Amino acid sequence: MRVTSVGGGPGGLYSALLLKKADPSHEVTVYERNAPDDTFGFGVVFSAATLRELEDADDVSFHRLWRAAARWDPVEVRYGGSRIRAGGNRFAAISRHRLLRILQERAAELGVDVRFRTEVDDLDRLLDADLVLGADGINSRVRARFEDTFRPRLTREGSKFIWLGTTQRFDAFTFIFEETEAGTFQAHIYPFSEDVSTFIVECTEQTWRKAGLDAVDPASLSPGQSDQHSIAQLSELFRDHLDGHGLVANNSKWLDWTTVRNQRWSHGNVVLLGDAAHTAHFSIGSGTKLALEDAIALTDALARNDVTTSAGLSAALADYESARKPSVEGIQRAAAESLDWFARYRRYWGFDPPQFTYSLLTRSSRVDYENLRRRDPDLVHHLDRWFTRRALDRPAPGPAVPSPPAFTPLQVGPRRLANRVALLVQAPGAGDGGAPTATLLGELQDLADAGASLLVVDAVAVSADGRSNPEDPGLYDDEHVPAWSSALAAVHERASGTLVAARLLHAGPRGATAPRHRGTDLPLPPSQRWPLYAASPGRYTVASPPASALDRTGMDRVREAYVAATRRAVAAGFDALEVHAGHGYLLGSFLSPLTNRRDDDHGGPLANRLRFPLEVLHAVREAWPDDRLLSVCFSASDLRRGGLPEDEALEIARRFRDAGADLLHVVAGQTTPTGRAEFTTGFNTPWSDLVRNEAGGPVLTSGNLPTLADVNHVLMSGAADLCVLGLPFVATPKWLADDTRSE
Incomplete structure (x- = not known):
């Protein structure tokens, strides 16, 4: 089988070497527009689960990666003058440059033809291959060529971020939160070698502008050029965490996060993988990790099917997508939850450090109280102790055995x-x-x-x-x-x-x-x-009896019914x-603009829509003893446009x-x-x-x-x-x- 990969990044190279390893008779060619030593970015993170997959897929490249990787266990959160660590995580990271060299060398050993400095301007001339891999990144030309089939959806979301490094070696996956007059900044940091760590800084666009970090237009910077103005300012902002070390640039400029999704991943003999197919926010996942896992899944799917016929190849590509897509979508959901947390964490600015740390660590649904307790029981004991001490309103140290x-x-x-x-x-x-x-x-x-x-x-x-x-x-x-x-x-x-x-x-x-x-x-x-x-005439469901609009006499009657009850x-x-006062019941029907269409002083602006529910609540409060508890239930969202x-x-x-x-x-x-x-x-x-x-x-x-x-x-x-x-x-x-x- 003749295989062509458009793109010689980690996903394209790993796919190529795995396919060649699976069947040495395959003719595998990789087209990469950059030189072998060109690379942008810093470190790449792998979880323990991904490392096991890499070892099973190709132990030779895995052991080279393992020897070159930095490894650590804890996550550290620096917030409010406190540093709290959570163990039981098991990460490894390697520089992107070193990873590419390992994959390039392994591909060459297996006989893959890697053609560097080769721009694919005419995709059609490559389509006579038996299989074409679209591994050409987030701005994929392969995806664009067949977008009517792939039906991509690219969503700009999240905050402004800039990808940097530092010679300060951190020994944990570290989150740093700093407050300035312009707003709050957070840094995502992890080591990937003995002397360098990745250092990603993120902030809202409002904070970015207020801090003057928009002074350099990212579009004005040429490829490889970095925003030195911002780097100098950020070095000063995080000075206390850098211990005299500086921030290192590599094509570093402010970016907007883009989440990539495709309705389909294959078209004929063309298949997408890596960032061309999907992205997941860096706060929860690594695009390189996902691309390598794609390569493994694609190789396995091809091996499970007879790809000597076009029908067999189509079945294999459908197999790859059906096996891999649910996993990727699960990671994207977790990444969306994480991205959403970072978009709203200013809501929690004022939490005590233990609770802020817990909120951060459990920002996606993949981690919760019991999961964290299994990972790090000492940390959860510390958190329980803090919570109990606060609930009991006692000073430190609190109970030895907290609830x-x-x-x-x-x-x-x-x-x-x-x-x-x-x-x-x-x-x-x-x-x-x-x-x-x-x-x-x-x-x-x-x-x-x-x-x-x-x-x-x-x-x-x-x-x-x-x-x-x-x-x-x-x-x-x-x-x-x-x-x-x-x-x-x-x-x-x-x-x-x-x-x-x-x-x-x-x-x-x-x-x-x-x-x-x-x-x-x-x-x-x-x-x-x-x-x-109801507040306005209508039916709750199409089958419901019609409700009449409550008039003033009816309001008085309902209010007095609440008081009597x-x-x-x-x-x-x-x-x-x-x-x-929620869930579409009578009082709730007054609160929502979907169900309150009145044109009197109980409809329109919120103050008017609140008038009758508040009238009832005031009357109930007056009739209810002060020493007994009074609650109100209300719908904070209608879950409708x-x-x-x-x-x-x-x-x-x-x-x-x-x-x-x-x-x-x-x-x-x-x-x-x-x-x-x-x-x-x-x-x-x-x-x-x-x-x-x-x-x-x-x-x-x-x-x-x-x-x-x-x-x-x-x-x-x-x-x-x-x-x-x-x-x-x-x-x-x-x-x-x-x-x-x-x-």
């Missing part, structure tokens, strides 16, 4: 919670004519034994026409109070440290539906429905209330807090039936994080947090102060209490 975050106390308004775990109380057939059923009350009492600090009884209707379905429990009749009172007295006797909250609800446009166990938002038969109301909650003995923007979500949080809410339960979506979150672990935490760290806490989050490890992760990262654990629960109600004692 994990979930089992530390929390002050919320007038009440001190024994731990940071809440449970949602739901049951089929929870209400009968609004009265709580024995099934619901039995579930409430059973969950009291679990040891959570807060039980939230879901969907307690404030009026008969405020129910979501006929089986909702309620507090809209004085006859409902005795049953609640009896059950709450039993809970308080069995679990004196557990608070019980009623989540007060008027379903609004989501009312008159069948019980939830039959499905979500399924309308009742017409004869069983009741009138529905609040007074009954006091009489029943509830310890806490939660006013539900044109929905609630972040700045308005933050303003809503602040206004609810000013109106007397002790706790904010932050959720997202369900404002409309199409605006629903993906059911991933902790799917509401991005918005609880936003509200807590930009509008202030305490904040409760919920949404698929099935284990205590998930709760510990959310709390330690600072995304919330309290978590609803669930679902599913295990069968034994006392399991959480047992777990608490075991800690």
Whole structure:
């Protein structure tokens, strides 16, 4: 088979030598426009998993790489005058120049024809080869030639960055954060030889301009020329970390990160690999690592198929893409999460160093509390100790055996919670004519034994026409109070440290539906429905009955229904209330621009849309005792284009807090039936994080947090102060209490 590689970087060279090694009869030619000694960039990082793959693929080049590589284990975070290390990582790095020499020499030994200083101006003349590799980088001509098939998508995202080096040898993968009058800067640093480390500096475009780093236009610099003005300024900025060493340039200029994705990776006998096919942000992955892994996957796919026919070659290239693409997309997702963290980390500027470090280390979903504890138990012990000491408001050194975050106390308004775990109380057939059923009350009492600090009884209707379905429990009749009172007295006797909250609800446009166990938002038969109301007329789903716009008389009636339900909650003995103003229910329908289309003083600007929900909250606060906890649940995002923007979500949080809410339960979506979150672990935490760290806490989050490890992760990262654990629960109600004692 005749193979042509357009591009002689690491991906092209490694593919060429692996294919030649697999079958010496292959005629393999590599076209590279640069000279063999030309190289831009500094070091290349490999994880332990990638190193194992390289050893299996070609042990000769691997051992040469291994002998030349710098190796280290820890990650170090320098922030707020503190240096914290995390072990258990296992990295290796090598200079890009040395790696290229190793691959060039190995390719020559195997008989690969590498043609340096050769520009491929006419791609068509190479297409008569049996296989053409598009390994020509992020600005790939091969990809451009067949873009109608590959359908590339190049997205500029992230901050400004510049790739530098330093003769100061760092002994860990190091992140440095520095604050200046212009803004914050971060450096990503790793050693790759005995005397040189890669040193990447990143900042927002606003900071870049304010610091005067835009004085030299990157486009004005010729190939190989570096921005010496910026380098001098950055050397001074990071002087305390360089120990007298300087920053080293190599074609160093400010760049914008571009993420490359392609819908397809092959066209006929042409296949893409490396940066031509995909990129992943440098904060989580190495483009060179991905390119070498592509080469291994391509070689394996070709070996698994009969490539002597065009059909066989097509099958092999499809095999390569189907085997490799999911892995690359997973890395790109992790890289996107990392890139997003670096775009928003100024939100965490003010975190204590332990929590900031944890947030950084777990910025992608590949690392969480339990994963980090397995990697470095001493670090997590240190983090737990810091968290416990802060929760107990004690000076150093704190407890010798700290609790994990979930089992530390929390002050919320007038009440001190024994731990940071809440449970949602739901049951089929929870209400009968609004009265709580024995099934619901039995579930409430059973969950009291679990040891959570807060039980939230879901969907307690404030009026008969405020129910979501006929089986909702309620507090809209004085006859409902005795049953609640009896059950709450039993809970308080069995679990004196557990608070019980009623989540007060008027379903609004989501009312008159069948019980939830039959499905979500399924309308009742017409004869069983009741009138529905919303901020504006319309249907929640296309099948829902139409809701009428709530007029002033209706607003007064709803407000008084909330007040009456609040007074009954006091009489029943509830310890806490939660006013539900999210998920497309009545109060939530006023907040969102998607569902509030009014042209009166309750529609339009946010101040108007907030008017009625705040009116209700003020009335509830007035009727609710000061020594009992009051929470508000609201959707901080509609998960729909044109929905609630972040700045308005933050303003809503602040206004609810000013109106007397002790706790904010932050959720997202369900404002409309199409605006629903993906059911991933902790799917509401991005918005609880936003509200807590930009509008202030305490904040409760919920949404698929099935284990205590998930709760510990959310709390330690600072995304919330309290978590609803669930679902599913295990069968034994006392399991959480047992777990608490075991800690």
